[in-house]
Each structure stands twice: as structure tokens, then as C-alpha cells.
Amino acid sequence: MDKLIPDPPFNTTTPNAEALRSEELLKDREAIKRALDYYLDPPKPYAAKPRRPSTMFMVAPDMDTESLLAQACESLASASVLASDFAINLIGPQRNTLLAIQQIIMLAELAVNRALDNVDPQA
Structure with a gap:
């Protein structure tokens, strides 16, 4: 016997699983953004800090x-x-x-x- 009305689609995901998946994607995006910002746009304290070489072994400044x-x-x-x-x-x-x-x-x-x-x- 043929049905006139088809069966509804079989949904394997629950609303709770979809919420967890979207939360994971949001966390991934945030982590990617932090990583890119760190490498492509370093924080200002590190970028503005001048390099100070060690003075442990130092050549006399008045040496010719x-x-x-x-x-x-x-x-x-x-x-x-x-x-x-x-x-x-x-x-x-x-x-x-x-x-x-x-x-x-x-x-x-x-x-x-x-x-x-x-x-x-x-x-």
C-alpha cells in the first residue's frame, strides 16, 4: 500500500547537540582570532619595549x-x-x-x- 503522506525526515541531532556544536564553533573562532591578533598585531607593551642587551660581558665604551x-x-x-x-x-x-x-x-x-x-x- 502506497502512502500519500511521506515520512518526516529523520533528525539525528537533538537541539542540545546543536547548541553544543555552535558553542564549540564560537570558541574555535575566538581562539583563531586571539592567535591571529597575537602574531599579526602584537600587544603594544611588547612592540614598544626597546631591546636592552645584557651588560654581563661589555666592551669598554671608550675603546678605540x-x-x-x-x-x-x-x-x-x-x-x-x-x-x-x-x-x-x-x-x-x-x-x-x-x-x-x-x-x-x-x-x-x-x-x-x-x-x-x-x-x-x-x-
């Missing part, structure tokens, strides 16, 4: 440029020798990595030497 460059040059030369000596004991990729680091140190040493020559030309 030539002395600073000479000290940097000596430190870079020592680091280059240490890297070279340590690279002798390594093999494979670790040795290549350390030799690359030594090359960077040597390039920095060359730059400091050039700056030192510009400050005090030995003509």
Missing part, C-alpha cells in the same frame, strides 16, 4: 676602533686555527662542514684586516 679591530682579528685567527686543527681529526661530511666554517672564519678575518688597514693605513 683600531684596538677593537685588532682584537677581533686575533680572535678570528685563533678560531681559524682551532677549526683547522679539529678538522684533521674528522672524516667525511663532518670534516667538510668544519672546513666550510673555517673558510667563513677566514673570510671574516680578511674583512676585519681590511677594515684595520682602512683605520690605520701602513703606507
Whole structure:
């Protein structure tokens, strides 16, 4: 026998479940908004606060440029020798990595030497 009136749709959700789902969505939206605001628009106290470097190890403020460059040059030369000596004991990729680091140190040493020559030309 055919029905003239169709059955009503079967509703698996209850009104209480729908309310819980909408509440979860609202909480998710609020969390997303807080995260975006934090990363894209940082709070003003953090944005306006100037950076203060640590004064634990501080170079004397009255130190002249030539002395600073000479000290940097000596430190870079020592680091280059240490890297070279340590690279002798390594093999494979670790040795290549350390030799690359030594090359960077040597390039920095060359730059400091050039700056030192510009400050005090030995003509």
C-alpha cells in the first residue's frame, strides 16, 4: 500500500547537540582570532619595549676602533686555527662542514684586516 503522506525526515541531532556544536564553533573562532591578533598585531607593551642587551660581558665604551679591530682579528685567527686543527681529526661530511666554517672564519678575518688597514693605513 502506497502512502500519500511521506515520512518526516529523520533528525539525528537533538537541539542540545546543536547548541553544543555552535558553542564549540564560537570558541574555535575566538581562539583563531586571539592567535591571529597575537602574531599579526602584537600587544603594544611588547612592540614598544626597546631591546636592552645584557651588560654581563661589555666592551669598554671608550675603546678605540683600531684596538677593537685588532682584537677581533686575533680572535678570528685563533678560531681559524682551532677549526683547522679539529678538522684533521674528522672524516667525511663532518670534516667538510668544519672546513666550510673555517673558510667563513677566514673570510671574516680578511674583512676585519681590511677594515684595520682602512683605520690605520701602513703606507
